[in-house]
Amino acid sequence: MKTSIWLMAQDNIQDNLLIVISLLFVVSMLTMLSEKLRISYPIFLVIAGLLISFIPGIPHISLEPDWVFLLFLPPLLYFAAWNTSWKDFWQFKRPIGLLAIGLVVFTATAVAYLSNAMIPDFTLAMGFVLGGIISPPDAVAATSVLQGLKIPKRVVAILEGESLVNDASSLIVFRVALATLLTGQFVFWKAGLDFFLVSIMGIIIGLAIAHMLYLVHRFFPTSSSIDTALTFIAPYLMYIGAEHFHYSGVLATVSGGLFLSYRSNEIFSYNSRMQSQYVWETVVFLLNGIVFILIGLQLPDIIEGLGKNSVMESVTYAVIISIVTIIIRLLWVFPSTYLPHILSRKVRENEARPPWQTVFIVGWSGMRGVVSLASGLAVPLTLTNNTTAFPQRDLILFITFVVILFTLVLQGLSLPYLIKWLNITDDGGNEEEQEIAVRLRLATASLSHMQSTYGEEVQMIDAFSRLKERYERMIDNANNRLVEKETKSANADFLPKYRSMLVEIVSIKRDELQKLRRERIYSDEMLKARERELDFEEARLRDSP
Template sequence: MAILQVLLALMAACVGFALLARRIRLPYPVVLVLGGMAIAFIPGMPEVELDPQFALAFFLPPLLQVSAIRTDWAAFKTSIRPILLLAVGAVLFTAFCIAAAVKLLIPGFPWAAAIALGAIVAPPDAVAASAVLQKLRLPRRLVTVLEGESLINDATALVLYRFAVVAMMAGTFSWSEAGITFITVSVGGVAVGWAIGRLVILAGRRLQDSLLETAASFIACFAAFFAAEAFHLSGVIAVVTAGLVLGRAQHSFTARTRSESRAVWTFIEFVLNSMVFILIGLQLNGILDRLHDYHGWHLALLAGTVSAVLIVSRFVWVFPASWLPRQFPSIRRHDPMPPWGHITVLCWAGMRGVVSLAAALSLPVTFPERDLLVFLSFCAILATLVLQGTTLEWVIRRLGVEETRRTGMSVEEAAARTLVAHASLREMERRAEDLLAGAIAQDLLPEYRDRVRLLDGVNQGAIAAERAARLEHRLHALRAGRDRLLRHREEDGLDEELMGRLTEELDLEELRLRRLLGAADH
């Protein structure tokens, strides 16, 4: 019962801090971390212990899979070179920079332990940046690279982390064995994730039930993670692969399944993200109590150095990694050098989050200087969230990276909607030629021809204004219909199940009209 009460209290705190973050216009991960720290220092507040294996296995798979499902596969493949340079190259470079800095400040510190710290804090978490990025209109390529990096960099960091921990505990390390193992666990993780993803798709075709299909997609992330880990493969890569497979097959699910699963996954994502960031803050109090052997100034110097190296090393890697490949004409022709402002934003959007937290807490209890490593990891997470998280929006706007919103519907959207409208019209015209059933189709033809006419002239001011006016009229009519339905239920009574179905239909139609109206008004 106590665990349930704590869980409900934390969820309530997450909602409250998220509302506060919206009110003061700060990224909600920042407010959640600071709020968790404030709660932890309340006198009499019990210390919240988070099992490290539980944190890694419970929080990571769903968050990775939902990001992978939303990933644009075509854009991901197009940007695979910069994604790998960040997800593999930047992670390894950052990890060794952190290790070198720790060795410089503490000469007697073991190299393996220093590399373990570097691996813990090296992978940026796009979830931490998404609270800022989703409010802004950034170039699609930039968003794709950031999201793609976050899908793969966790695997790189966790493999390096495991090797460092094993080397520290066993006292031996082989670079050749590490390289072969990295390739093996990566390829094996892809195979396991692909198999799980395909199984879920095949099961969905047989289930024919939106609730069961959504539940199957939720189980898939954990199945992929645990199956891969059971064979000592990369659970992270398995989850990402399963998510990419499911994302590419979304068209094979029913419209109801897609709509309901989006709502379910949005809720899951918010709850897990919120819980993770508030738990980061709650853990800090207990860690500080166990570092009484260290002087405060010494701890501050170590934490400040690690955080500074973490931020600077990303700049040191990203700028050359963006410029050097484009010195080859073949690469430069297909992928010109992006503006320096885009690269700066890519560097500054390097906040740390759930993976670093889980990896830090997963250190064995007997690991040398465990409390110090966990403390430095938490400080790095906190520093990047507060410093970069609160200034990322300002940096984006200061550098002019945010794209201006177009007036009217975009050319790409208009073209896609026009294709749909013309195909629908051709089918209706074909049906109108039927001698027996053509009368009904003839009645519907004017509506379909009207849609084509409006979409063909969507970028003309007069047509756009007319289209927006029509949508407004439809919304007013929809509201009048809903009001009449509510009065009917109050006056004459109406079966609640029937009321629910009718309300759902009206809600979906309103969402469709508002989305179209938004495209017309922007």
């Protein structure tokens, strides 16, 4: 008996593992196809998942609501926090706060009252559950659409900063509404107090765990593999630690991730930084891909569970709510951007007035995605008595999926054309000058160190003198580019061709390594070491401005 049970469990594990591996393979293939077609991969995966779900024989995939937040949210939030500039986040804290908190609460409230008035037997508490689910835009969707487009840095910084905080505020609204629906009790002042308590304590717990991990990274003999493993453990420690005490795991993960990211130069070696970055990019890409394709794959099952609500009625509700969420965001961004300039002299003196075109793009970049899906799937199947089905759950999920689809397809596909039509360009001229200035400072410091510490070697040894001459050329080139940037001097014009030649030389070296492999004279370890050197050299050349 025990053997048969074990075998059944083993078969179930193998079946589930095969589904997961198949999903990962499909996500990778579809992403390559989306790049070929030049369509943002979240949009392409959602549509592809929907089409795949109608193929006969495709297994139905369902996720346990309790596992959705735990599996997907911590690493995605942590990675977003890790790659967010604290300097930019703090610089744009006012617009980020107005979008991530003010707009989320405003959107959730508007959706709650609209759905309550429009949908039969849809209570206000259900409306707030739905509003909490669909109120936060998704940064992955927006940044993947904007990737490669020349837009002002302010737009990207605001969208990325907003995504860090709006997830927490929307989930708190969602949980307060869910608790109200489950208990039947709602006290406004208590809900507001709980909002601030859950937020503040979540941040405190996240920072406390981050400080402990900082000490481990800083003072314990870790390796690059251990450092990378700890970065994957960190978001789950922060999230689960805060959730255990019923505080915001989202804010715990975000605050801890921001702290460790800010301190990463102190605690990680170059090996740890490179390895962890490559591993994280791969894992987060796969997690995002799975979530977006699951949106499409699960829609047919949700349609079957609509019950007394017809598909056409449900689609009508969802489309109206989608349009309202888009309009609300556009109506919010303009007053929240320009009123501070009108009302505050300090803001007028310290901040340039952003053009309306960039404000509109921030407003139009409100695509919904991963967090909305996770929140929707996390709606419990039953009420607290475990016998009564959660009211209108399938309709809430259906509306959530349609809002994600509607905003991704409509806003995501039109965004590049709107940017071109509005003639929005990158304001990266100052950034290029900063890049040149930083390179100048680094080269000057290196040259100064060589002259003061290795002066005799520079005079007597050819290798030292050649390196000194190289840094002197770098300093001369940087100075010329800074002085003659406006006139496009000949000295600045030769650099692209010079860099192209260096990349070609790397390619020649790779071909020669291939010949050495075929000769089978030198050890594989030695050849692999040289190949890694070429990888680093090519990465440096291709990433240079």
